[in-house]
Amino acid sequence: MNAARGRDTAHLLADFGHQLPTLHKPAPPAREARLFPPTPRHGVRQRGRGWAPASAPVSVWRMTSDQAPVLWPLIAAPGLPPTGAQMGIDHLSGGSFYADPNGWVLDDAIPVTNPNIFAFGKPGRGKSGTVKAFCLRMMDFGYRTLILGDPKDEYEKLCRALGVQPFAIGHGLGARINPLAFGPLAQGWADLPTAEAQRRAAIVFGRWLTLVRGLVGSQRLGDAHVPFGPTDEVVVKTALAHLTGYTAGNTRLTETTIPQLWRLLDQPTAELVTECRYATERQFLDETRLLRDALGQLVSGALAGLFDDHTTIAVDWTAPIQSLSLSRLEALGDEAIGIALTCLNSWGRGMRELAMPGDLRIVVRDESWKQLRLGPDAVKSFDADLRLSRRDGDIQFAVAHKPSDLLSAGDADSQATAIAKDLLHLADIKILHGQDQAVGEELERLLGLGPIAQDLVTGWAMHGKGRALWCVGDRQYKVATLLHPAEAALAYTNDALDSAR
Ligand SMILES: Nc1ncnc2c1ncn2[C@@H]1O[C@H](COP(=O)(O)OP(=O)(O)OP(=O)(O)O)[C@@H](O)[C@H]1O
Numbered sequence: 406m407n408a409a410r411g412r413d414t415a416h417l418l419a420d421f422g423h424q425l426p427t428l429h430k431p432a433p434p435a436r437e438a439r440l441f442p443p444t445p446r447h448g449v450r451q452r453g454r455g456w457a458p459a460s461a462p463v464s465v466w467r468m469t470s471d472q473a474p475v476l477w478p479l480i481a482a483p484g485l486p487p488t489g490a491q492m493g494i495d496h497l498s499g500g501s502f503y504a505d506p507n508g509w510v511l512d513d514a515i516p517v518t519n520p521n522i523f524a525f526g527k528p529g530r531g532k533s534g535t536v537k538a539f540c541l542r543m544m545d546f547g548y549r550t551l552i553l554g555d556p557k558d559e560y561e562k563l564c565r566a567l568g569v570q571p572f573a574i575g576h577g578l579g580a581r582i583n584p585l586a587f588g589p590l591a592q593g594w595a596d597l598p599t600a601e602a603q604r605r606a607a608i609v610f611g612r613w614l615t616l617v618r619g620l621v622g623s624q625r626l627g628d629a630h631v632p633f634g635p636t637d638e639v640v641v642k643t644a645l646a647h648l649t650g651y652t653a654g655n656t657r658l659t660e661t662t663i664p665q666l667w668r669l670l671d672q673p674t675a676e677l678v679t680e681c682r683y684a685t686e687r688q689f690l691d692e693t694r695l696l697r698d699a700l701g702q703l704v705s706g707a708l709a710g711l712f713d714d715h716t717t718i719a720v721d722w723t724a725p726i727q728s729l730s731l732s733r734l735e736a737l738g739d740e741a742i743g744i745a746l747t748c749l750n751s752w753g754r755g756m757r758e759l760a761m762p763g764d765l766r767i768v769v770r771d772e773s774w775k776q777l778r779l780g781p782d783a784v785k786s787f788d789a790d791l792r793l794s795r796r797d798g799d800i801q802f803a804v805a806h807k808p809s810d811l812l813s814a815g816d817a818d819s820q821a822t823a824i825a826k827d828l829l830h831l832a833d834i835k836i837l838h839g840q841d842q843a844v845g846e847e848l849e850r851l852l853g854l855g856p857i858a859q860d861l862v863t864g865w866a867m868h869g870k871g872r873a874l875w876c877v878g879d880r881q882y883k884v885a886t887l888l889h890p891a892e893a894a895l896a897y898t899n900d901a902l903d904s905a906r
């Protein structure tokens with residue numbers, strides 16, 4: 406008995422003649438042989454072995470899994486499978502981050518129902534760099550890329566590196582695009598059964614109407630946009646049916662152009678006037694004046710000679726990438742570029758209408774805010790493109806500066822704003838690059854980001870190019886896209902500033 410600890414209960418009772426039964430103590434278990442030699446607290450003091458002068462400050466926390474997400478809300482997102490493009494580092498898990506939009510749609514465990522991507526970010530934060538890395542890395546999985554309008558010609562280096570010559574669109578250049586092209590849907594028209602011909606006609610006419618609505622509606626009448634109502638729709642649709650020979654039930658349809666459409670409306674035939682239910686030619690001309698003048702602007706306006714004749718470029722759809730450079734239009738202003746993008750989108754959509762199964766493509770719309778700012782009808786035409794993506798398997802990748810670019814199409818409560826808000830939800834994947842503090846609140850309002858995610862976008866993501874918060878459905882990942890030096894050379898967009906060094 407240790408004197409310092411005094412007498413214990415057993416001794417005390419023994420003094421009074423009670424003997425407590427003694428408890429048999431089990432032998433201590435034999436220690437297992439060490440598998441690894443013990444490591445000193447500061448690591449092994451040897452070159453290359455990780456010795457540290459101070460031990461790592463590890464704090465231990467204990468809480469339930471209910472409470473943990475309150476303290477570390479961003480750690481809660483479960484990992485994504487390692488399939489698709491390896492983009493860089495997931496800073497929350499410390500592992501690699503892989504992007505595979507179509508794979509995510511097919512995986513029921515991931516809350517994504519469409520493969521569309523919207524990327525937002527302040528200029529120069531690495532949005533286009535991420536697009537380029539994504540497209541390049543997806544090529545290994547059989548994806549081809551279509552750059553539907555490159556307003557800064559910044560994809561040219563990438564195209565050339567892949568052995569493809571991009572098409573340049575501008576005044577005085579040979580390349581013309583007909584947004585009223587049929588695309589592959591007109592193939593073998595003569596042999597199509599009636600039901601199939603009607604189905605295809607509905608798709609083609611639908612696309613053309615969306616385009617004309619977008620083009621007419623992008624023009625302004627004072628503060629308001631030129632209206633395009635149901636009567637205008639009937640007139641345009643009937644005129645297009647006449648021009649293509651669809652009305653006459655031809656076995657071969659004739660491709661038409663915007664100037665031809667405008668000319669027919671300007672000098673309507675007697676059949677067109679009657680079919681559109683106007684009493685006289687005079688009445689037809691009076692009531693379609695606004696429509697005709699708006700279309701006339703496209704024929705004789707800034708973009709004349711670019712989108713008003715038959716397509717002159719032969720696109721090789723089997724090439725890994727195709728791009729349409731638009732920098733030559735820059736001097737014409739944002740609006741002209743927006744209209745050019747609307748025309749290209751319609752054409753591009755037509756070209757993809759009969760995509761073969763397995764022909765996987767990433768359709769990139771960089772600087773899409775220029776189109777979205779044109780007005781509600783341009784937003785609708787954009788919306789139509791995104792809705793199609795699930796049908797044809799394309800990944801639509803749109804790049805804008807901030808979510809409210811989509812809202813500038815109309816007044817706060819207008820229909821355009823409602824459509825633009827819906828449009829945001831049409832892309833289940835959003836990549837949020839760095840933003841100024843002022844935009845942070847908007848991210849909360851329009852995308853419902855919590856304060857922590859908002860801080861990441863306005864803080865962490867601003868401190869490095871390529872850093873972004875990836876929202877995959879309602880899960881969030883803190884990702885830094887890493888560029889290989891060869892990719893960095895292809896993604897370099899600061900050439901103009903180099904002389905300032
Ligand atoms: N992940 C990255 N790591 C390092 N540098 C990058 C990364 N992404 C882009 N950069 C560099 O940052 C510069 C600007 O990038 P980028 O052109 O992609 O920005 P952006 O957000 O598309 O800008 P803008 O809105 O003006 O189009 C480029 O010179 C590019 O080389």
Ligand SMILES: [Mg+2]
Pocket residue numbers: 532533534771
């Ligand atoms: Mg860019």
